[in-house]
Amino acid sequence: MSKLKLKGFLIACLLTGSQISFAQNIPSPKDHFGFSIGDDYQLANFTQTEAYFKKLAATSDRVKLVDIGKTEEDRTQYMLIVSSPENLKNLDRYKEISQKLAHAEGLTTAQAKALADEGKAVIWIDGGLHANETVGIHQLIETAWQLATKKDPETQKILKDVIILMTHANPDGQELISNWYMREKDPAKRTLSGVPRLYQKYIGHDNNRDFFMLNMKETQNIGRQLFVEWLPQIMYNHHQAGPAGTIVAGAPYRDPFNYVFDPVLMTSLDAVGAAMHNRLNAEDKPGYTQRNGSVFSTWYNGGLRTTTYFHNIIGLLTEIVGSPTPSEIPLVPARLLPNSDSPNPVTPQKWYFRQSIDYSVSLNYAVLNYAQRYKDELLFNIYLMGKNSIERGSKDSWTFSPKKLEAINLAYAKDQKAASGNNRAGMPVKYYDTVMKAPALKDARGYIISADQPDLTTSVRFLNALIKTGILVQKATADFSVGTKNYPKGSYIVKTDQAFRPHVLDMFEPQDHPNDFKYEGGAPIPPYDAAGWTLAYMMNVKFDRIMDNFNGPFERLNYGEVIKLNSGKVPSASGYTLNGSLNDSYYVVNDLLKAGVTVYRNLSDGSFYVPSSAKAKISIDQSAGKVGLTVHAAKTKPSSLQKITPSRIALWDTYGGSMSSGWVRWIMEQYHFNASVIYPEEIDKGNLKSKYDVIIFVGGAIPALQEGISVTNSGRSFGPKPEEVPEEYRNRLGRISQDKSIPKLKEFLDAGGDIVTIGSSTNLAYHLKLPVRNAMVEMTGNGEEKRLPAEKYYIPGSVLNVSFDTSQTANWxxxxxxxxxxxxxxxxxxxPNAVSSGQIKPLAWFSTATPLRSGWAWGQAYLQDGVAAFEARSGKGKLVAFGPEITFRAQTHGTFKLLFNQLYNLNN
Incomplete structure (x- = not known):
């Protein structure tokens, strides 16, 4: 052997030895945690996991640890980037390629193919979003360990061609849930049930419903990585649990899918889902079900998985069984017969945590293997879908929807009836043309949010939600005109000729959910979540829909860079006026009240009036400046004023935590209302008026009235036994009861307290024997009322339009x-006599038979003349009842004022 060859051989041996040494120094999960991932009765908490992630990054040249932001409880949220050492050295370039292809701007097909060939597939895998679904975070730990250490050919190929973003979705929740489970020394006594509070500080399970709004810090952190920084081609969101009698539910999913999606997205879902399903079958892992084998669809926007679809990202969800406590796969005979949804059924058996981990790792590898094999196709296709969106937004386009197809059928049926004939040859194309080529029914080219609209700060919150999800927004640098309308400088423009056009349309336009029934005349099939959610509607954003191409003096805002309004300094004046229709006025007013400044409400229009003082000027400058609110100098002092003071506010919650209550608590913190959380035990003790002026009950607090029951269980047994709960949480046990709680609430009202109820908690009106009744009923043959069946009336989460009595103080x-x-x-x-006597004041009602604005409203005509909200006198106090969800997931900014108006004392 020549000296040169010998030298090369020795260097190769040294390099190989160093790599082996490097891998051998990487601690296994058992080395670190003291148990293997998937061992029975064992869970890792976040403190331990954080330390392990740091060890992986420190000892493996395949792993980079990235801090993506703080959580709501101020923990660090991490993302592990896993790939080959060579790829990790060039992450900036591969991120740039991923961004360019996803945005699809200014690229030729040849350039896109070249970038797809050069780039690496970017794949997102997360875990732990729903922290009580413990497989999720533990499979992430196990997969990270395997990718960091395995040397088999498949792993080496994956690391060469794929960049894996392994993201911890909920550190706070993992710490809570794992510590709760592991608190028992005896493994047999360990349980995931009975956790005393939500596993996300405010919203618990709803942390998977916040991804077009991005309210929470964790969702903001994740959203930035998904929609601004990395824009992966595939994202995989792990959940639990699969339908009974199966092991795991996954892609592809059942209909309907949202009509704004590119068809390439849906067939890509089929392809990746087939790879996942096939790998399990090849590894003799039965029990995968898909499509109609589960309830999951691709209609909804707002979930971690589903919002990605509107960005041309292949979003994967699996729901798997499994727990650190061994469980059983039950016998479900209907699941045992193979079919196209479940070709390889699982039989009843004992099930262990490790089996779920193994399934999850196999599914991860199936996705990564697919990404490695079809790397250039994935990269090119996300460009292609973006390019298609840009082209559709650059010309006249029409999107199919059930209402448009219904219009075609109705027009044809009308002509057929007039002709008294029967055309068996098919429907003439003219019926298609009259709908799908009608100028008024085409898709918008863009939307303009004028700078002179009433509530600009809320509109900017809306725009920032778009920007945080990667939408391109433009701003006018000068006055401009479109058609016959003039717009001022500073107006905002959102055009549809951009890659994420599906998300733009989905935020501005109504969703048109199909009538989805098991069979004709049968019960409706519930959507997986909401049926309609048009954010511009829910936030009451005023915008103009522009149907033809338009341009102007517009500057592009940077992707991901949020808008910050500058309110400017408020001039000195004899007094200041804040518009009561602007949400951020309440923020400024609350800061003024906390500063000891006198504030009045104008009884004629609900605006706020603040007499001039040095303290008022300083507070207004600081608070209004933070939110960009314009505060006006009052020209004259209004003649009809009433001083306001902050109410002493109590917000109901329950053991284990209410998501609806958590959302309200978060909203009130954002707008600087002070509130105390109140639990049933405190309510049952009475004397509430000595501590509170107003109590808020969100949906789920007040039970339905049980007629003929004089004594009921007090609800103290609700939740675990007191001795099983740490002392600090025992006062949260119990629930609102008919025999103990309701009388105390009546005492509170009699003493002059106010109660605000939302959703199902408006049941309180029936407990108080107020002269109101359920409007959604029909008469039976024997003259009795019964609730309308779902076959006649069914409205899952949707956006409806109601009429308001604007003279009422509740509606200011x-x-x-x-x-x-x-x-x-x-x-x-x-x-009727309750209204005429003034005992009850209707606040909102359905004035038409067609109130649907977005979503699905089967039998909506039944709503006409029904009252949606009312205010009722009760003793010296009042009950305010809002049927609709006026604070829903902190998305419904257009109705926040309905709550805010109830939270001040009006003093004569």
């Missing part, structure tokens, strides 16, 4: 017609 700042979020919500009929 509202318009005569406004959109509300409605989810089979309560609707009332009020006794």
């Amino acid at each position: 700042g509202m318009e005569q017609h406004a959109d509300v979020y409605f989810d089979n919500s309560p609707v009332f009929k009020i006794a």
Whole structure:
């Protein structure tokens, strides 16, 4: 052997030895945690996991640890980037390629193919979003360990061609849930049940419903990586649990899918789902079900998986069984017969945590293997879908929807009836043309949010939600005109000729959910989540839909760079006026009250009036400056003023935590309302008026009235036994009961307290024997009322339009017609004499037979003349009842004022 060859051989041996040494120094999960991932009765908490992630990054040249932001409880949220050492050295370039292809701007097909060939597939795998679904975070730990250490050919190929973003979705929740489970020394006593609070500080399970709004810090962190920084071609979101009698539910998913999607997205879902399903079958891992084998669809926007679809990202969800406590796969005979949804059924058996981990790792590898094999196709296809979106937004385009197809059928049926004939040859194309080529029915080319609109700060919050999800927004640098309308400098423009056009349309345009029934005349099939959610409607954003191409003095805002309004310094004046229709006015007013400044409400229009003082000027400058609110100098002092003071506010919650209550608590913190959380035990003790002026009950707090029951269980047994709960949480046990709690609430009202109820908690009106009744009923043959069946009336989460009595103080700042979020919500009929006597004041009602604005409203005509909200005198106090979800997931900014108006004391 020549000296040169010998030298090369020795260097190769040294390099190989160093790599082996490097891998041998990487601690296994058992080395670190003291148990293997998937061992029975064992869970890792976040403190331990954080330390392990740091060890992996420190000892493996395949792993980079990235801090993506803080959580709501101020922990660090991490993302592991896993790939070959060579790829990790060039992450900036591969991120740039991923961004360029996803945005699809200014690239020729040849350039896109070249970038796809050069780039690496970017694949997102997360875990732990729903922290009580413990497989999720533990499979992430195990997969990270395997990718960091395995040397088999498949792993080496994956590391060469794929960049894996392994993201911890909920550090706070893992710490809570794992510590709760592991608190028992005896493994046999360990349980995931009975956790005393939500596993995300405010919203618990709803942390998977926040991804077009990005309210929470964790979702903001994740959203930035998904939609601004990396834009992966595939994202995989792990969940639990699979349908009974199966092991795992996954892609592809059942209909309907959202009509704004590119068809390439849906067939890509089929392809990746087939790879996942096939790998399990090849590894003799039965029990995978898909499509109609589960309830999951691709209609909804707002979930971690589903929002990605509107960005041309292949979003994967699996729901798997499994727990650190061994469980059973039950016998479900209907699941045992093979079919196209479940070709390889699982038989009843004992099931262990490790089996779920192994399934999850196999599914991860199936996705990564697919990405490695079809790397250039994945990269090119996300460009192709973006390019298609840009082209559709650059010309006249029409999107199919059920209403448009219904219009075609109705037009044809009308002509057929007039002709008294029967065309068996098919429908003439003219019927298609009259709908799908009608200028008024084409898709918008863009939207303009004028700078002179009433609530600009809320509109900017809307725009920032778009920007944080990667949407391109433009701003006018000078006055301009489109058609016959003039717009001022500073107006915002969102065009549809961009890659994420599906998301733009989905945020501005109504969703048109199909009538989805098991069979004709049967019950409706519930959507997986909401049926309609048009954010511009729910936030009451005023915009113009522009149907033809338009341009102007527009500058592009940088992707991901949020808008910050500058309110400017408020001039010195004898007094200041804040518009009561603007949400951020309440933020400024609350800061003024906390500073000891006197504030009044103008009884004629609900605006706020603040007499001039040095303290007022300083507070206004600081608070208004933070939110960009314009505060006006008052020309004259209004003649009809009433001083306000902050109410002492109590917000109901329950053991284990209420998501609806958590959302309200978060909203109130954002707008600087002070509130105390109140639990049933405190309510049952009474004497509430000595501590509170107003109590808020969100949906789920007040049970339905049980007629003929004089004594009921007090609800103290609700939740675990007191001795099983740490002392600090025992006062949260119990629930609102008919025999103990309701009388105390009546005492509170009699003493002059106010109660605000939302959604199902408007049941309180029936407990108080107010002259109201359920409007959504029909008469039976024997003259009795019964609830309308779903076959006749069914409205899952959708946006409806209602009329408001704007003269009522409860409605200050509202318009005569406004959109509300409605989810089979309560609707009332009020006794006529109760209205004429002034005992009950209708606040909102359905004035038409067609109130649907976005979503699905089967039998909506039944709503006409039904009351959606009312205010009732009760003793010296009042009950305010809102049937619709006026604070829903902190998305419904257009109706926040309905709550805010109830949270001040008006003092004569």
